[in-house]
Amino acid sequence: MSEKQVNQIIGNIFNQLADTLNTGEYGKKPKIGITAMGSEHGEKNILEASLKAQKSGIEVIVLGSQTAEGIKTEKIETEDQAHKMMESLLNSKEIDAAVTMHYPFPIGVSTVGRIITPGKGKEMFIATTTGTSSTDKVEGMVKNAIYGIITAKACGIKNPTVGILNIDGARQTEIALKKLQSQGYDITFADSQRADGGSIMRGNDLLMASADVMVMDSLTGNLLIKIFSSYTTGGNYESIGYGYGPGIGEGFEKLIMIISRASGAPLVEGAIKYAAELVRGNCIQIAKDEFAKANEAGLKEILKGLKSTKKEISDEEVVAPKKEVVTSQISGIEIMDLEEAVKVLWKQGIYAESGMGCTGPIILVNDSITKTAIKVLADAEFVSKEQCDC
Structure with a gap:
């Protein structure tokens, strides 16, 4: 055996040891595909992020029209081709997860974002940020809470705390989730850091990350994650955090992460690392387990009872009783x-x-x-x- 061959073997061994330290699994790297076309900051932005992410023990495959030394690329000419190739690579298990700028998730699937809050520099999951969990707002927010719990657990938080943002639907969401909890589904509710506490969160709690998982509808979540990711840059360059997150939903078994066309290289790098963390954390299996537990606790029956008209009283005239002092x-x-x-x-x-x-x-x-x-x-x-x- 030549000296060159010996050196190559030694080099491979050290590379595998490095991978083990990064991934916890001997010789395995999460394989993450990312589509590069469509970014407002150009494909070089995606290539730069991918090169940096690879240093964390991740194998990245860029689907785009440009190449860069040190990164594996699949040459394509259009965004449509990129998405078709992404789907093919996911279906064939050639990649474990994908990062892309848009995806037509089915109804029932929405994405769990991840931000770094400015108050204490603490991470928080935003459930959810894109997609539609349900056409009924309260039902969607109840589902979003479960989606957030799944994602947080896959990222290593054994018992994530859940807060509900104080928006329309929050109180009914709280009632439904507490009923689910009373029937056996394990939920740990967060406490607002405002003086009166409670699991309904205010704007202050967003800044301080009072909950590991902050529950809201996806339109509100989309607005918030845009603000949190670009408030230091003036808005046209998303630089902070991990992006809009993975699409989560019962029966949806692909890890597809969403970023924005305005996402800059630091955030794109974070999104790739977020994807790899979910792969290592076995997010798909955790999702199956959590949905099974929630359904066993009566989730579907609770959701059936959530109708916006369920408490409407009859059209009969209701006369107010005699006025009293009300304090x-x-x-x-x-x-x-x-x-x-x-x-x-x-x-x-x-x-x-x-x-x-x-x-x-x-x-x-x-x-x-x-x-x-x-x-x-x-x-x-x-x-x-x-x-x-x-």
Whole structure:
């Protein structure tokens, strides 16, 4: 054996040892494909990110029209060709995951983004950022919470905390998730870092990453991840974080990560590393396990009960009881349900008024009947049963 051959063998051994340190698996590297065409910053932006990501024990294959030394590329001429090749490589298992700038996910699948928050430099998962989990907003947000838990667990967070952003649908989402929790699905709710706490998160909590997983609808998530990724650059260059994340949904068994056309090289590098982490963390299997647990706890039945019209009272005229002094505030009411909730109390002979507190919509009742009013609202599923002694 020649000296050159000996040196090559020694070199291969050291490379495999380096891979083991990076991946935890002897001789294995996650294989990540990425489409390069369509970036507002050019294909060189993608090539630069790919070269840097490879230093973390990842094998990257760039699908584009340009090449660079040290990176494997598949030459294509159009974005359409790139997506067809990406699908082919995924289907044949030649790559473990893909990163791309757009993808037509089916209804029921949406992406879990990952950001670095400015308050404490802490990572947080945004569930979700693109795609449509459901055509019903609250149902979609309930699913998004599970999608976020799956992704966080695949990234090594054994027991991720879940917070719900204080937007339309948050209270009904909280009620549904707590019902799922009470029926056996393991969810750890986060506490807002504002003085009054609770699992409904404010804007301050976004900046401080009060939850590992922040739940919202995908349109809100898309807006937020754009802001968090480019607030230091003026908006046209996304430089911070990991991108819009993997498409997660029951029965969807491909790891396809989304980035933006405005994503710069640092974020693209982060997205590739995010993909590799999900591969190493066996995200697809974790998803199967979590959906099985959630369904066993009655997820599908809970979702069937989530109809925007389910609490509509009849069109009959409801007369308000005799007016009383109302100084006791009941929070936790969905803004779209506020007037119906007041009428439900009126029908029970309880005088109530609607209002807006510092944390959102409130109902005002007399101090002496607060507990009774909360029980009526909890029984009608306007507020969580945790708010009363029932």
